[in-house]
Amino acid sequence: MRLLTLKSVLVATDLDEASPFALRTAARLATLAGASLHLVHVADAPVPGGESRLRELFREIAPDAPGLESARVVGGVPAEAIVEQAARVGADVVILGPHRRGTGQTGELGSTAASIVRTAPCPCLVTATELLLPLERVIAAIDLSEAASGVLSVALSWASALRPRGGKARLTALHVTPDPGEDTVRRVREEVERARARARDASFVEIHERLGPGSDPAGEILRLAASDSADLLAVGTRGAAPPSSGLGSVSAAIARETPCPLLLVPPAAWMAQDAARV
Known part of the structure; x- marks a missing residue:
């Protein structure tokens, strides 16, 4: 990538x-x-x-x-x-x-x-608020689907390219689940490792996995974005929502309440990054 x-x-x-x-x-x-x-x-x-x-x-x-x-x-x-x-x-x-x-x-x-x-x-x-640059704290909300894998890759790309000069950015890969068992922990870790492997240089980004227990993904994502004072929140756009909305149910809920700029990643964006993988 x-x-x-x-x-x-x-x-x-x-x-x-x-x-x-x-x-x-x-x-x-x-x-x-x-x-x-x-x-x-x-x-x-x-x-x-x-x-x-x-x-x-x-x-x-x-x-x-x-x-x-x-x-x-x-x-x-x-x-x-x-x-x-x-x-x-x-x-x-x-x-x-x-x-x-x-x-x-x-x-x-x-x-x-x-x-x-x-x-x-x-x-x-x-831009619900102005994007603070350079990026220091980025959250990528993932649900372990193919689309979420793309979101993590795009978020890693932004965090690396727009990090503080001479410094590092922190990227949190957040997965909210009612069952944060060992298998889920393993799958999240594997997803992060795949994102690292796809990137030419992820050494300037500290990537952390985080599981948010619960049945309200949007609420937990928003809570963490606020508590971590995230500079940028990245989510995908697929999900169970009316086709006319263009957003998934979780991303639509996040868009209503986000405390920070929201990077909405449509399938075309991460498919393009995968096509450019070298």
């Missing part, structure tokens, strides 16, 4: 209700990684001077950030247009605020964001 190389960052934003967390996170992430930064806004109707307004908005919120590679106002169905733009700029991550069109409930991940996560070719970073 090749470790994360962020070359292109796409942030989707509104002109009137822009998320400062999303824009500042995008600016810091692009600066740290030396990546190109792209802004997109999906409008129902033509917006005179829209691209200039996007650039001005970005300068107001992130005045010390490097310049934008592109700022576009496009039409169409929001989720489809944003995913198309992600493909167009070769985005390695799509950054979203938690509240997008189609939701009126506080804390809910908007329907547009959920649709983007379902179809995106790369991880989606939902």
